[in-house]
Amino acid sequence: MVLSWIVNTLERDLSDNVLFTNVAIEIWADLEKRFEQRNTPRIFQIKRDIATLTQDQMSVSTYYSKLKGYWDELSSLNALEACSYGALKSILAREEQQHLMQFLMGLHESYVTIRGHILLMSPLPTTQKAYSLILQEERQRQIASNSTINNESMAMLSISNKKNGSGINGITKSRHNLRVPTAHSKAVKVVLINNQPATMYKPQSIKLITYSP
Structure with missing residues (x-):
């Protein structure tokens, strides 16, 4: 039954190659090796994109979403091998720390102060927590910037009115x-x-x- 399901779900050029294999596990192992080799160039491309990705003019939300998309795709291409719970926990913790470092390294240099505070936290926060802190900082800056612009506009209007000797109208x-x-x-x-x-x-x-x- 499993063998029939595998053969029927394959594309025609692939199903013809495994048609005479009678053991499902052998077909699965063969397909896994083929697609693993095809994934290698894409894995290389994703890792290079992650290494060169920086925030630049993007918002914090856009930058993080793009980076997370790379992480999710890379995780789907790199299947974890069977291991004990303790080993798996250690692998995931190392991966989480790597994501945190990649996120912080790509941030705009204007966030250097809060980035330093995050790196000094013990224990280190999760990537999601660090993103939340940076996002809060971005929003506070936007509020302060809007307030400054409004104050400058009112000051310019007042100066202009005084020069023209005019009132409200x-x-x-x-x-x-x-x-x-x-x-x-x-x-x-x-x-x-x-x-x-x-x-x-x-x-x-x-x-x-x-x-x-």
Whole structure:
């Protein structure tokens, strides 16, 4: 039954090569050796990509996700051999430490301080914990950066308004009742807009005379 399942799930060119093998375990061992050899170039490529991967302009989340994708694929290609529980635990702990070092080495140099704090922790945190700490640091920086930008924008706006002598709406309005000498000495109501006089009410019979200060 197992033999039939293996043969039926193989591609035609592979099933023809194992068609006359009567033992399932022999077919499985043969296939394992073939695909193990084919995986070697891909394993080499993944390890090279991991060694050269750096954060650069990527966010911490994007960088970690890309690195974890390489780790997961590499783990699927490198099957663990049968061993005792103690040996397996030791292998996994060594692999976890290797992942932590690879993650920290590829971080942008702006995280050098928090990276140093993580390396001084005893025991060393897991890669997931280190990622969480770095991500928190990134978010705090973004909040501080946004606050700085807002403060600078408000300062620039205030300076610009002072230079232009303008208020909230860009125009400073002040109203005064000015008595200007005329033929009949009547008051003329004037509005100053940006320090320029604009007559609001001026009878046609009155001639407005402007005096320079």
